Amino acid sequence: MIIRKIRKEDNAKVKEIIQDSLKSLGLAIPGTAYFDPQLNDLHQYYNNLKHANYWVVEMEGEVVGGIGIAPLNEHDKVCELQKLYLSTKTQGLGFGKMLMETALSFASKHYAQCYLETMHQLKTACMLYKKFGFTLLHEPLSGSEHSTMNAWYLKDLN
Numbered sequence: 001m002i003i004r005k006i007r008k009e010d011n012a013k014v015k016e017i018i019q020d021s022l023k024s025l026g027l028a029i030p031g032t033a034y035f036d037p038q039l040n041d042l043h044q045y046y047n048n049l050k051h052a053n054y055w056v057v058e059m060e061g062e063v064v065g066g067i068g069i070a071p072l073n074e075h076d077k078v079c080e081l082q083k084l085y086l087s088t089k090t091q092g093l094g095f096g097k098m099l100m101e102t103a104l105s106f107a108s109k110h111y112a113q114c115y116l117e118t119m120h121q122l123k124t125a126c127m128l129y130k131k132f133g134f135t136l137l138h139e140p141l142s143g144s145e146h147s148t149m150n151a152w153y154l155k156d157l158n
Contacts, residue, residue: 001095003102006054006066008043013063014056015039018085027119031148033083042083046070051079051110055102057086057095064090067099069107069114072143077112084125091124100132108157115141117149129153 006014022034038045046054046068054068065086072080081103086095107114117140118125130136134153141152 001098002058003055003098004058006043006046006056008041010056010063010066011041011043014042014054014066014083014085017063017065017087018083020087021085024088025122027148029148042066042068050074053103053106054083055099057090057099059090059095065095065099067103069103071111072115072141077110078141079107079111079114081107081114081116096125096128100128104132104155104157111157114155114157116153118151118153119149120151122151126151 018039019028019034022028022032028034033039042054046052049070052068052070054066056063056066058064065084067084068082069079070082072078081100084096084099084103104114114134116129116134118129120126132155134155137152137154139152140149141154
């Protein structure tokens with residue numbers, strides 16, 4: 001198992017993992033990451049942002065998941081944890097925890113807080129976020145792109 005920065009050749013596989021995951025949960029709908037225009041080239045999207053990155057986890061030479069950090073509100077030093085997805089065959093192996101550690105370590109070097117959006121029905125993800133010290137908010141922070149999400153979390157990084 002290797003965690004590394006996304007490469008251009010990883011774009012199609014990461015898009016497939018994200019869209020397959022959302023489809024399996026009945027979330028291939030507007031207002032979710034399923035329709036994000038940057039899914040076609042996550043490598044370029046994250047490389048063009050300041051203090052942003054996307055990491056993939058590779059198992060036996062195959063990309064099986066990923067996670068991103070991007071600025072949400074640079075004035076307030078808030079980033080957003082984005083697109084944490086794993087292929088079904090790797091869920092439960094601790095890869096989500098390792099990706100979270102990688103992303104939050106990076107985020108803590110550039111930001112004071114980390115925000116994320118998800119759905120209450122994604123219980124495993126919500127448990128992971130709480131385990132990492134994220135606090136559930138009553139409403140989204142401004143600047144959100146995913147109108148369908150109904151669970152918003154924030155974590156102090158320092």
